[in-house]
Amino acid sequence: MRWIKKITWWQLLLIFLILAIASMGPQIVKQTMYMNSWDVPFHLSRMYELTKGFENGKWLPDISAYTFGQNGYGVNLFYGYSFTYLVALIYFWTHQAITAVLAGYIILLTTAMGLNYYAGSLFFTGGRSKLKSFAFSTLYVLAPVTFGQIKVRGLPGELIGILLFPAVLAAFYAIMFTARKSWVFASIVSTITVTNHVLSALLLLIVLTIMFIVFLYKKQATTGKLWQLVKAGILTLLLSAFYVMPFIQQILSDKIAGANVFFQATSVWDSISSSISNQATLNWTAIPVGVFVFVMSIVVVLGLLYTRSFSNHVQIIGGWLAISLIAIFYTPIEILTKTPLHVFQMMGRFYPIIMLLGLLFVIEGLEKFSEIGLLKQKTVGWLFVTGIVLAIFSAWKMQVTTYYNGGSANIANYQVGKKQLPKTVSNADFDYQIQHYYQLPLGSKDYLGQGRVKFVNNYQVGSWGDNRDAKRIYIDGKLSSLQLTHKGYVFTVANVPTSAKQVLLPMTNYKGWQVIGANNKILPITTIKGKMAVDPKGNRTLHLTYHKTLLHRVAIMVSAISVVVLLVVGLMTYFKRR
Numbered sequence: 001m002r003w004i005k006k007i008t009w010w011q012l013l014l015i016f017l018i019l020a021i022a023s024m025g026p027q028i029v030k031q032t033m034y035m036n037s038w039d040v041p042f043h044l045s046r047m048y049e050l051t052k053g054f055e056n057g058k059w060l061p062d063i064s065a066y067t068f069g070q071n072g073y074g075v076n077l078f079y080g081y082s083f084t085y086l087v088a089l090i091y092f093w094t095h096q097a098i099t100a101v102l103a104g105y106i107i108l109l110t111t112a113m114g115l116n117y118y119a120g121s122l123f124f125t126g127g128r129s130k131l132k133s134f135a136f137s138t139l140y141v142l143a144p145v146t147f148g149q150i151k152v153r154g155l156p157g158e159l160i161g162i163l164l165f166p167a168v169l170a171a172f173y174a175i176m177f178t179a180r181k182s183w184v185f186a187s188i189v190s191t192i193t194v195t196n197h198v199l200s201a202l203l204l205l206i207v208l209t210i211m212f213i214v215f216l217y218k219k220q221a222t223t224g225k226l227w228q229l230v231k232a233g234i235l236t237l238l239l240s241a242f243y244v245m246p247f248i249q250q251i252l253s254d255k256i257a258g259a260n261v262f263f264q265a266t267s268v269w270d271s272i273s274s275s276i277s278n279q280a281t282l283n284w285t286a287i288p289v290g291v292f293v294f295v296m297s298i299v300v301v302l303g304l305l306y307t308r309s310f311s312n313h314v315q316i317i318g319g320w321l322a323i324s325l326i327a328i329f330y331t332p333i334e335i336l337t338k339t340p341l342h343v344f345q346m347m348g349r350f351y352p353i354i355m356l357l358g359l360l361f362v363i364e365g366l367e368k369f370s371e372i373g374l375l376k377q378k379t380v381g382w383l384f385v386t387g388i389v390l391a392i393f394s395a396w397k398m399q400v401t402t403y404y405n406g407g408s409a410n411i412a413n414y415q416v417g418k419k420q421l422p423k424t425v426s427n428a429d430f431d432y433q434i435q436h437y438y439q440l441p442l443g444s445k446d447y448l449g450q451g452r453v454k455f456v457n458n459y460q461v462g463s464w465g466d467n468r469d470a471k472r473i474y475i476d477g478k479l480s481s482l483q484l485t486h487k488g489y490v491f492t493v494a495n496v497p498t499s500a501k502q503v504l505l506p507m508t509n510y511k512g513w514q515v516i517g518a519n520n521k522i523l524p525i526t527t528i529k530g531k532m533a534v535d536p537k538g539n540r541t542l543h544l545t546y547h548k549t550l551l552h553r554v555a556i557m558v559s560a561i562s563v564v565v566l567l568v569v570g571l572m573t574y575f576k577r578r
Helices: 007-021 025-031 039-055 082-094 096-123 131-140 142-153 157-177 183-196 200-215 223-239 239-252 268-276 291-307 311-331 340-344 347-371 377-403 428-435 552-578
Strands: 033-035 422-425 452-458 459-461 484-486 490-493 503-505 514-517 525-528 531-534 542-546
Touching: 007 025, 007 096, 007 377, 025 033, 025 082, 025 377, 033 039, 033 096, 033 377, 033 552, 039 082, 039 142, 039 347, 039 428, 082 096, 082 157, 082 514, 096 157, 096 183, 096 340, 096 422, 096 428, 131 157, 131 347, 131 377, 131 490, 142 377, 142 525, 157 183, 183 200, 183 223, 200 291, 200 347, 200 428, 223 239, 223 552, 239 552, 268 291, 268 484, 291 347, 291 377, 291 525, 311 347, 340 347, 347 452
Parallel strands: none
Antiparallel strands: 033 422, 452 459, 484 490, 490 542, 503 531, 514 542, 525 531
């Protein structure tokens, strides 16, 4: 493995690109996606909505007009969309939806391996640090759970949170526990995470808080390091302001329904079974680290016990791994449901902690074997290659079983009423399916008005395919025959009776809505039972448009200026060093 010491960044990225394409190969050839759960059409609808916004000249659309019931659901106000935005641009340019998604995944996997390789360089030391960084980045990104996310979720921001989890932690680890000045890198990877998946950002905040406590306990805090942490936090906020600020504003401005209150525990035996079988599936009651990490973890433990060669570094990683395993598998979930942590809903979402620590333990353990002569360095390198090959084979097995052998035994039978929906979607039928089958009128319901969503035993009730609540318009408290229509992102209610005192619309009253009557007069808006209520004041036609708030517009400008300044300073620094 001497070649890796001489490899350039461009050659390394080419290898990552080849691995990404290879791992997605069967599905790239098939150009198909399985509608495995409601998550798939949900995320595909987000991409479709962004693309329709581009077509209408709205390059940063906030509310939905073509999906989610076509009634102004604030999908982009609450769901991070920076990666989905990239995929939507590819779709907009190529008009090939599934090709755009698969291209997006190749870009994501390649970039994630590159970022985690750099993150590894912040953590690993010694003459073989490049090899360890390469093994870490590829084995983590190409793990079976990655392709489980691709199979079950469609275009999940959660996968980005999982893939960049090590990069964020490594960047902050370098600030707190080494002399490296990695605050800019910490800000960039944190921004990508925050603007794609809020839960992943919350998970990182929890882990970083623990790291900070250890940082203070070990008395490693200096003015320079604390200032780096402050700068990283400020720059992250500036870069992500375009999403974070309107998200906070909307959450605080209206009573939002919120997520289901439940928690699924993880199963030790399911985790072991799925790891040994190297399954590329996503099951949030299990934490599958893959057969390589699972088996090699046991080998390292037994080998170190036999040789009694525990280094301080390996002991620390192993200790935190043991603590994390006990905490995640055995924490009483009944307690968590009564705390704000209930938003995680499934303990399996703590997977990145176990995978990260498990992989670090394996890599550093095998390195120790090499140091004491138990394994040759070349053998360690080939073990890493074996792990990568196993990961790719796991991805291929998932794709071949799903897309070539008709293996749909583990695919849920999603339908609306008695109408079974198509199992797969391709470039040719994508538009038709999104428009006719997967409108999802209520979205995920988490960010609808509180009075609009019913909870039974803390669980949201209602069918995803139920069109009624998404279409009904009430006049003075009575159901009417009026229809909500739209042209582009302008919604219209026509033929309102002149005697009407209140029009109750099937939309949440997000801050930024504006209702116009005759003579362009703005009409007052209130909220009733989680929906937007308007006094028509005798107007027979109402036009509703959503406008970004002043705070939202300022936040976009702040993020844009921050990106430009960061790029300019980065280029100047690069050329100055050359």
